Amino acid sequence: MGIEIERKYRVTGEGWRTAAHAVIPMAQGYLNDTAALDSGAQKASVRVRIQGEQAFLNMKSREIGHTRQEFDYPIPVDDARALLALCVGGLIDKRRHLVEHQGLLWEVDEFLGENAGLVVAEVELEHADQAITLPDWAGAEVTDEVRYYNLALAARPFSRWSSAERG
DSSP, X not given: OEEEEEEEEEEOSSHXXXXXXXXXXXXXXXXXXXXXXXXXXXXXXXXXXXXTTEEEEEEXXXXXXXXXXXXXXXXXXXXHHHHHTTOEEEXXXXXXXXXXXXXXXXXXXXXXXXXXXXXXXXXXOSSTTOOOOOOTTEEEEOTTOGGGSHHHHHHSOGGGSOHHHHO
């Protein structure tokens, strides 16, 4: 079992684009939804992801915040395609841009489809209290805002957010 310690930020501006050293196309979906988690019927999200030429089955515990249990298993791409057809809610389509900043790897997710217009950056940390220097394109921290979780975006995409929510 792994522990994921991650912080998430809205992205402002375009400065991250020229700093990106790789771009990975991703398609992902969820075999459960927010209602199952909110009701307590399930305690983890179950995700299927095709990431470039690889595919993964992933489970994350439901804690809100920057620390969660995470289980990630490679699966055949054909299996992932079949599982994506079984997912509830919408599918997440995005491009992940990898950006090094101050010794840390930032993953800048540029969402497409129904989530187009949303750009979020995540950075994984070694421990919860690790100090980080934010890049100038990192805006407001949204680590604790559930609507920015990919599971929530599959159920209620960015295109359906109000002007105030898009803020």
